[in-house]
Amino acid sequence: MNGVRVAVVGAGATGSPTVWGLTQCDWVSQIIVVDPDQVALSNLPRQPWYHPEDVGRPKVVVLAERLAHPRIMGIHDAVDEDFTWPPVDVVIDATDNVKTRQDIEAWARRHHIPWIFSSALRWEGQVAWMHPEGPCLRCLFGDDWLDGPRCFEAGVVSGVTLAVAGQVIGLLERWQHNPADPDLYALWLIDGWESRVWSVRLGEGRCPHYAMGTYKR
Template identity: 30%
Template sequence: MTDTDRHARQIRLPQIGEHGQRALAAARVAIVGVGANGSHLAETLGRAGVGFMRLIDRDVVELSNLQRQALFTTADVEASRPKAEAAARALAAIDPGLVIEPVVADLLADRAEALLGDVDLVLDGTDNFATRFLVNDFCVQRGIPWIYAGAVGVEGQTFTIVPGGPCLRCYVPEPPPAGSLPTCDTAGVLGSAINLVTALAATEAIRWIIDDGDARTATEARVRVLDAWAGTVHMMSLGRDPACPCCGSGEHPFLTSARAATAAELCGREAIQLPAPPGELASLDLGAIEARVTSLGETQRSAFLLRIDLPERRVLLFRDGRMIVGDTTDAAVARTVRAKLLGE
């Protein structure tokens, strides 16, 4: 078996060929959010042979994810494995030749350069507009293309933002107020709607990487709006808005407005997330912390995460300094637990 055998069926396509396959192997892609959309994008692009992928996600795999997310298994849930780490392991098993860089952290403005500045293409696997507006500001400012993809209920949307073309804020000028849109937690989501939207977005990514047709130069964006239940995909043409606050007037406020790092109740589960210290990505010595807390409860550690099962609750400590304290919705209780464990 040679590596050519691995991708033989797509090399045979006139749209890809040997030249396209080489471009895929040389491509560097970042996927922001490795949940439903991000895991499917990572699997499709990994199997297609995209040579480098940075997978950015702050969360761990949960049982309720498995209905729609690719790459993850029940064993990942049982091990409280971070999504970025679990996805990287699965992709390494699919194709050991891929270079996968898992990053278990939030994408924040002051980390955008480090996490997105050295890739050719950014893919949206997030579920929130705060991160999408940050990605849009960064990518438009730096001339890096990015692909928006979202799904909720039975519907999805995707469109590709290329340098010089319309951007996210030509389409959605301001972030929708928090709580104003349905989410997967409130409205549910059909797994096949994710499959559809990510199939379209991954194809757009492949077309951009191999420089197919007008994929890199389109001055109009093709916004695709799909309904998986009805089986319909509508294409909407979107032009640039000269008054766009981002690509029109060149302002990039989401790169400077630090998102408030506050304790947050996690949607859909009884837990509080305490933020990491702002600024550069921290790198805690989880082994040393495990040794200190081992008398308090059962522990389990990976490169990115220390899980501590205290008698009354489960605590997840990430290498970047974030902590998720389970079985409470009270931030004060969570801070007490953190102080007890870390001696702060």
């Protein structure tokens, strides 16, 4: 596959290295980065593309400038149920809150677009390739899956965010070679402290939470 348009939602600790990884993929024709935030002082240790003089500027603008890549398009906006999506072939969730993840999921399922869930917290990372008709996040994490502590509250180890970004890029490479690869549908768990990565197959089991792409709350 060539000419793939990838959207990355979130230009933070996992999103910014993911975007950099995508700039190295010659089969990606457009990298769309969506983030409503400005660079904050607390971002600087883990997000090396942002410098002290960038504090207060939109992350998507700074990231596009620093990576100076012709195929990056920044959208300084929040993804919610009313977000107007540009044309994309796959969406990377690199956010840190459940509401935005569910808005990405609902849209991707409605439009039958594959998407990747990614998260990093403390020493742990999680990445899952989500089938538009397979198990959803609620199937994976349970009914009372609520916002837990977020990166800026609980902290995250830089090596884990880089491992998560690497796993996301690796999955995209596999998908690009074979979009029908059934082994893509798995949850990868990264334990940075023990230096372990393992996966759980998700298969294409039924999801009771969505009907015709609409989430039943």
